[in-house]
Amino acid sequence: xxxxSESPGPPPAPALDLAFTVPALLLVACAGLxxxxxxxxxxxxxxxxxxxxxxxxYAMDFGGQVxxxxxxxxRLQRVLPSxxxxxxxxxxxxxxxxxxxxxxxxxxxxxxxxxxxxxxxAICRAASVSASGRWLGFLLLFVSFAxxxxxxxxxxxxxxxAFALGGLLVYFHLVDxxxxxxxxxxxxxxxxxxxxxxxxxxxxxxxxxxxxxxxxGRPRAWAVGAIVTVYLAGLALVLPAMRNPPxxxxxxxxxxxxxxxxxxxxxxxxxxxxxxxxxxxxxxRSYAARLRPRRALAWLVLAAFVGALVATxxxxxxxxxxxxxxxxxLLFLPVVQPAISLVAHTVYFGWLAPLLIxxxxxxxxxxxxxxxxxxxxxxxxxxxxxNSESRQxxxxxxxxxxxxxxxxxxxxWPRWAAFVxxxxxxVGSKLWxxxxxxxxxxxxxxxSYPAQNFFGNLGPWMNTETYRVHAGAAAxxxxxxLVLRFLQRPATAAxxxxxxxxxxxxxxxxCGVLALxxxxxxxxxxxxxxxxxxxxxxxxxxxxxLGLRGAGCQAQVVxxxxxxxxxxxxVIVRVxxxxxxxxxxxxxxxxxxxxxxxxxxxxxxxxLSNATHSSSPPxxxxxxxxxxxxxxxxxxxxxxxxxxxxxxxxxxxxxxxxAEWRQQxxxxxxxxxxxxxxxxxxxxxxxxxxxxxxxxxxxxxxxRTKPLDRLRPLLAELRIPLVDPTPELRASRADSDDAMAxxxxxxxxxxxxxx
Numbered sequence: 059x060x061x062x063s064e065s066p067g068p069p070p071a072p073a074l075d076l077a078f079t080v081p082a083l084l085l086v087a088c089a090g091l092x093x094x095x096x097x098x099x100x101x102x103x104x105x106x107x108x109x110x111x112x113x114x115x116y117a118m119d120f121g122g123q124v125x126x127x128x129x130x131x132x133r134l135q136r137v138l139p140s141x142x143x144x145x146x147x148x149x150x151x152x153x154x155x156x157x158x159x160x161x162x163x164x165x166x167x168x169x170x171x172x173x174x175x176x177x178x179x180a181i182c183r184a185a186s187v188s189a190s191g192r193w194l195g196f197l198l199l200f201v202s203f204a205x206x207x208x209x210x211x212x213x214x215x216x217x218x219x220a221f222a223l224g225g226l227l228v229y230f231h232l233v234d235x236x237x238x239x240x241x242x243x244x245x246x247x248x249x250x251x252x253x254x255x256x257x258x259x260x261x262x263x264x265x266x267x268x269x270x271x272x273x274x275g276r277p278r279a280w281a282v283g284a285i286v287t288v289y290l291a292g293l294a295l296v297l298p299a300m301r302n303p304p305x306x307x308x309x310x311x312x313x314x315x316x317x318x319x320x321x322x323x324x325x326x327x328x329x330x331x332x333x334x335x336x337x338x339x340x341x342x343r344s345y346a347a348r349l350r351p352r353r354a355l356a357w358l359v360l361a362a363f364v365g366a367l368v369a370t371x372x373x374x375x376x377x378x379x380x381x382x383x384x385x386x387x388l389l390f391l392p393v394v395q396p397a398i399s400l401v402a403h404t405v406y407f408g409w410l411a412p413l414l415i416x417x418x419x420x421x422x423x424x425x426x427x428x429x430x431x432x433x434x435x436x437x438x439x440x441x442x443x444x445n446s447e448s449r450q451x452x453x454x455x456x457x458x459x460x461x462x463x464x465x466x467x468x469x470x471w472p473r474w475a476a477f478v479x480x481x482x483x484x485v486g487s488k489l490w491x492x493x494x495x496x497x498x499x500x501x502x503x504x505x506s507y508p509a510q511n512f513f514g515n516l517g518p519w520m521n522t523e524t525y526r527v528h529a530g531a532a533a534x535x536x537x538x539x540l541v542l543r544f545l546q547r548p549a550t551a552a553x554x555x556x557x558x559x560x561x562x563x564x565x566x567x568x569c570g571v572l573a574l575x576x577x578x579x580x581x582x583x584x585x586x587x588x589x590x591x592x593x594x595x596x597x598x599x600x601x602x603x604l605g606l607r608g609a610g611c612q613a614q615v616v617x618x619x620x621x622x623x624x625x626x627x628x629v630i631v632r633v634x635x636x637x638x639x640x641x642x643x644x645x646x647x648x649x650x651x652x653x654x655x656x657x658x659x660x661x662x663x664x665x666l667s668n669a670t671h672s673s674s675p676p677x678x679x680x681x682x683x684x685x686x687x688x689x690x691x692x693x694x695x696x697x698x699x700x701x702x703x704x705x706x707x708x709x710x711x712x713x714x715x716x717a718e719w720r721q722q723x724x725x726x727x728x729x730x731x732x733x734x735x736x737x738x739x740x741x742x743x744x745x746x747x748x749x750x751x752x753x754x755x756x757x758x759x760x761x762r763t764k765p766l767d768r769l770r771p772l773l774a775e776l777r778i779p780l781v782d783p784t785p786e787l788r789a790s791r792a793d794s795d796d797a798m799a800x801x802x803x804x805x806x807x808x809x810x811x812x813x
Contacts, residue, residue: 110214132377202408224453263431318393402517420465446517
């Protein structure tokens with residue numbers, strides 16, 4: 059992907075720009091517009107969410123909130139996007155109500171992401187990135203959960219603004235535009251609280267190579283050792299206070315410490331060991347030669363100005379986060395679960411994390427070529443990356459993407475790599491997934507479902523089940539990255555000179571993925587439609603009547619919800635567990651058929667959900683943790699088998715009705731019997747165990763004999779005969795509707811023959 063010294067170099071910039079900019083712009087704009095118009099919003103707060111409550115209030119009354127001293131110092135450094143939305147709505151004459159504020163933030167995010175395509179193009183031109191490198195960077199920047207799904211699902215945040223400003227800051231650093239960097243830092247100071255501080259090295263140390271490769275040796279070892287020591291000391295200080303952490307974070311455990319601490323130390327050693335592997339970083343003359351005092355003074359003036367504004371307009375209310383709280387979280391969050399930060403970054407940013415891990419040495423050398431400012435900038439973000447709340451790294455994504463792209467220049471991956479990367483990026487973005495499920499509110503627990511469908515993408519709030527699934531996905535992504543690293547080869551001069559094959563393969567791969575998904579969904583819809591047209595299962599009452607006629611008995615079959623007409627010699631009251639729960643007991647008594655409507659607007663996901671629900675409950679639970687299949691709750695038909703207020707009420711009504719009907723029927727000279735119609739799993743131990751597993755019901759509280767155990771003493775007290783075909787059904791293992799109906803009819807025929 060890189061241009062080597064013997065190649066004729068890349069084609070003229072206009073040709074590259076046209077080949078990249080137009081399709082990239084269309085992809086980002088169309089995907090964003092479709093989500094903004096027809097996509098789902100976070101159900102909590104009707105699209106506003108948690109932090110969004112504050113930002114939406116600022117957008118509705120920006121002047122009153124900011125200049126009225128109603129915002130704490132922390133959130134005052136996040137008001138820029140709210141101010142832009144406020145101005146936008148006012149200029150268009152639209153009401154500043156919650157609905158329009160949500161739409162305004164979505165529009166702002168769409169505009170910023172679209173503009174970021176141009177920013178990435180400008181970065182690539184400034185850094186002499188090849189055409190294939192531009193497309194790789196596009197995939198890493200825009201096709202991820204962070205920037206393809208999150209900006210439209212949860213729009214009322216400052217993340218997308220920070221992402222766009224971070225990219226713009228990197229561009230201005232590359233072209234050495236001091237005014238541009240100062241503007242970005244000033245705007246970023248009111249977007250992300252860390253923006254102004256972290257961006258300082260890019261301003262005060264201009265772009266310029268550190269020189270030829272020159273391993274640092276012992277100084278690097280001392281520096282990395284000092285970083286590890288500081289981390290361990292800080293962790294020891296904060297752990298006692300983090301047994302009950304703030305912000306609904308998961309508390310740390312001894313298991314997390316035993317497995318998590320070595321992983322964190324390995325990360326620190328590898329990350330800083332690679333980045334600091336240049337002697338110039340440990341020579342004070344390098345800093346003295348590259349430091350620009352006037353720029354440093356300009357930064358100090360800007361920081362003082364921002365501090366004065368915050369001190370003037372901030373309220374005295376305690377902010378939700380301060381430096382101490384943030385540092386404490388930074389130290390303990392990585393050890394809550396083993397490798398949780400790496401897993402979370404892979405889930406949130408897609409391929410960027412695993413590709414950087416396996417190509418970090420080359421990426422570090424690219425940072426050395428770009429200069430001291432970028433090395434320090436990236437080094438600060440490596441520390442922030444300990445935090446598993448990945449969205450707080452958005453303003454550094456462009457820099458890391460640039461390093462990854464530059465580190466992979468000059469090499470070629472296998473032809474299938476474009477298809478795998480495109481497919482993995484689309485799947486990882488969860489663009490296809492409805493994160494709301496049945497809906498959740500602001501006050502719901504993040505670890506509960508369906509709120510976990512969203513919070514499972516944010517490291518601090520992943521529950522154990524979601525963490526395991528995401529850890530498996532991250533391991534697969536890392537394995538793919540390792541395979542690509544192993545199979546990569548140096549690019550030839552001809553491949554570097556002609557940039558067209560790589561973009562063409564990537565576009566064709568994306569089209570192939572979309573076509574494959576379209577064909578799969580189309581076939582699934584046809585299959586689902588055919589299943590929906592299947593005839594409904596017949597009633598058992600017809601088979602029962604045939605059996606009774608064969609026995610020469612005139613009988614009337616009724617349910618608990620139908621009053622009998624005592625005009626026959628025998629009245630059969632059909633009782634089933636389903637009927638006790640208020641359902642139609644005349645239907646074939648099984649669990650209600652699985653739904654036939656699309657799940658998450660997808661017929662393929664519905665078929666997958668139904669198939670795993672029926673055949674593999676453990677796999678279904680794992681997929682449900684990701685929101686890919688429907689998470690089943692015990693259906694209403696099962697209420698009589700377990701603890702249920704509905705069942706208690708139903709038993710009381712059944713007892714009263716049977717007592718009343720017995721008196722009426724016996725006065726007319728007829729007889730009354732109760733026929734118990736068992737469910738299939740009442741006759742099959744394995745089927746019952748599958749039911750327990752499928753709905754995660756504990757056998758301590760759920761029993762397949764519970765309906766009969768309650769029915770027998772009730773009928774004995776009322777002196778009503780009970781026809782119980784369960785022993786014969788269990789012995790014969792009758793499974794089909796016809797076999798069960800025949801058994802029921804035979805049992806009734808014997809009862810009818812009795813005087």
